[in-house]
Structures are given as C-alpha cells and as structure tokens.
Amino acid sequence: DGGITQSPKYLFRKEGQNVTLSCEQNLNHDAMYWYRQDPGQGLRLIYYSQIVNDFQKGDIAEGYSVSREKKESFPLTVTSAQKNPTAFYLCASSYGQSFQPQHFGDGTRLSIL
Amino acid sequence: AQTVTQSQPEMSVQEAETVTLSCTYDTSENNYYLFWYKQPPSRQMILVIRQEAYKQQNATENRFSVNFQKAAKSFSLKISDSQLGDTAMYFCASVENFGNEKLTFGTGTRLTIIP
Numbered sequence: 001d002g003g004i005t006q007s008p009k010y011l012f013r014k015e016g017q018n019v020t021l022s023c024e025q026n027l028n029h030d031a032m033y034w035y036r037q038d039p040g041q042g043l044r045l046i047y048y049s050q051i052v053n054d055f056q057k058g059d060i061a062e063g064y065s066v067s068r069e070k071k072e073s074f075p076l077t078v079t080s081a082q083k084n085p086t087a088f089y090l091c092a093s094s095y096g097q098s099f100q101p102q103h104f105g106d107g108t109r110l111s112i113l
Numbered sequence: 114a115q116t117v118t119q120s121q122p123e124m125s126v127q128e129a130e131t132v133t134l135s136c137t138y139d140t141s142e143n144n145y146y147l148f149w150y151k152q153p154p155s156r157q158m159i160l161v162i163r164q165e166a167y168k169q170q171n172a173t174e175n176r177f178s179v180n181f182q183k184a185a186k187s188f189s190l191k192i193s194d195s196q197l198g199d200t201a202m203y204f205c206a207s208v209e210n211f212g213n214e215k216l217t218f219g220t221g222t223r224l225t226i227i228p
Contacts, residue, residue: 042218099146104158
C-alpha cells in the first residue's frame with residue numbers, strides 16, 4: 001500500500017547533538033513538507049520541497065535543515081541550534097497543486113534527555 | 114499572511130447527536146482552498162473534507178458537511194450522527210499561494226463524543 005513512513009516513532013536528543021528524522025513516501029508525490037506540532041497550537045511549517053534538489057524555508061526554519069536528493073525522501077535534521085526541539089514532527093506529501101490535499105505520516109515524537 | 118482561527122478549544126457531544134465546529138480565516142486572495150483535518154489519538158492527520166472557494170455549493174462527505182460563508186470568511190464543519198470514532202482533534206486549514214501549497218492551520222478543536 002502507498003503511504004508515508006516516518007521513523008523513528010520516538011527519538012531522544014542529548015544537549016548539543018544533531019538528530020535526523022526520516023520521511024519516505026511511495027505515493028509518487030512531487031511535494032513534501034515538514035511540520036512541527038506543539039500542545040495547544042496547530043501545525044507550523046518548517047520546510048517544504050516541491051521538486052528534487054530544491055526546498056524552501058517555512059515559518060519556523062531556524063535550527064532545522066533538510067535535503068531532497070530523491071523524490072521519495074525528505075529527511076529533517078534538528079540541529080543543536082534549535083533550543084526547544086521537544087515537539088511532535090509530522091511529514092506530509094502531495095502532488096504539488098494547491099487543491100490536492102496533503103497526506104501525512106504517523107509522526108515522530110522528539111524529546112530532550 | 115493568511116490566518117486561521119478556531120475559537121472552540123474543546124467540545125463534547127452525546128453519541129448520535131450533531132455538532133458544529135467553527136473556523137474563521139483571513140486571506141487577501143480571491144481563490145483558495147479550505148480543509149478540515151482530523152487527528153485521532155493515534156496522532157495521524159486525516160483529511161475530512163475540502164472546499165474550493167470559487168464553488169458556492171457546500172462540500173459534503175457522508176456524515177460530514179461544511180457551511181462555507183465566503184463573505185464572512187467562515188468555514189464551519191458539521192458532523193451528523195456523531196460516532197465514538199469521531200473523537201479527535203479537528204484542524205481547519207487554508208491554502209492560498211498557488212504553486213507552493215503552504216497550508217496554514219488553526220489551533221484545533223478537541224472533540225469528545227460521549228457514549
């Protein structure tokens with residue numbers, strides 16, 4: 001079945017450490033997105049990519065980095081510069097047109113040790 | 114920048130009853146799309162329904178329907194014959210800038226269906 005796979009489900013980060021969250025899709029979608037979800041808030045866009053080898057910053061990109069070397073993959077790195085990384089991270093993908101809904105993965109919960 | 118506001122942080126309703134979740138938005142565009150997403154305890158985001166702003170007819174999907182008031186910039190979700198499986202967070206979202214699909218989400222409404 002086609003879908004979006006995020007791994008790991010739970011991740012712990014030590015102070016000063018970079019961690020990478022994986023997002024893979026087999027839906028043949030062109031566009032991929034990373035969102036952050038905090039309690040009491042909606043989803044906020046971190047980065048998005050409409051085509052391979054190209055990506056743009058979202059509303060809260062500071063302290064994060066991404067790459068898009070393959071159509072199927074859009075990993076997110078939470079760097080040590082992100083001072084408050086504890087959150088739920090959701091990856092999404094779509095065909096890249098506004099009227100097409102985004103499909104979401106199951107998310108990764110990141111916590112600080 | 115577009116904004117989406119959900120003014121009801123929590124709601125509860127008896128099973129089989131009808132409930133309406135409110136959403137207002139602000140946009141400078143004339144054409145845009147609106148969505149309702151459901152996030153059950155499993156945390157996966159699931160599309161419930163979508164509305165195209167240039168269509169006057171309200172969208173419906175089985176027990177889910179919307180009341181889209183373009184002039185008032187209002188986009189409420191009605192759930193009929195509510196079921197226990199409808200218990201979830203519901204997020205309203207909009208997208209305007211065509212070409213990048215940047216979704217803007219509201220803060221969500223936590224809906225509990227009471228048996």
